[in-house]
Amino acid sequence: MEESADSSASFFRRHWEGYKEFWKDRFSILDNYSRFVKRDTPLPSWSDSDVEEFIASDPVHGTTLKTAREAAKFSAVGSVIGAVSTAGFAWKYSRSLHGAALSFGAGAVFGWTFGQEIASHGLQLYRLDTMSAQVKFLEWWEKKTDGRF
Incomplete structure (x- = not known):
């Protein structure tokens, strides 16, 4: 039974990783702004x-x-x-x-x-x-x- 639980977890994990990669590719334009958003100190207004x-x-x-x-x-x-x-x-x-x-x-x-x-x-x-x-x-x-x- 534990093997089937592990295989189902890996099944969902594989699909979840694929889903994340799919949307990461679609929203890659957001990488242009990440260096301004993820700063240690925010930009002043x-x-x-x-x-x-x-x-x-x-x-x-x-x-x-x-x-x-x-x-x-x-x-x-x-x-x-x-x-x-x-x-x-x-x-x-x-x-x-x-x-x-x-x-x-x-x-x-x-x-x-x-x-x-x-x-x-x-x-x-x-x-x-x-x-x-x-x-x-x-x-x-x-x-x-x-x-x-």
Whole structure:
């Protein structure tokens, strides 16, 4: 009986390791950020003026980062519009507080998604490498705060 328990544990362990490897491959992009997230001391907060300084100093990645920040504003506006409109409809037709609250949350998520899609097409984000612009900004900020400029 113990042998069958060991073989079933190894069966599950093998599948679990394969499952972890599968998702590790799919989310390998997160390795770009790991050196900024897994630091001994976290990076200090930055302000909008710091981001504007980076945008002015880097003509390639700065413009990409500026466009990505504009896209985030589209998403935020879409989220607010989606949340308020769906919660309003739910309240108008059902007078259910929990239904309006759930509609508010779902509308925020859907609105964020639609806002991001509108920004992606309107600002042509599919042509830009926004991840490398964000990583370049974090490298720049790390150098600046460590006094390596």
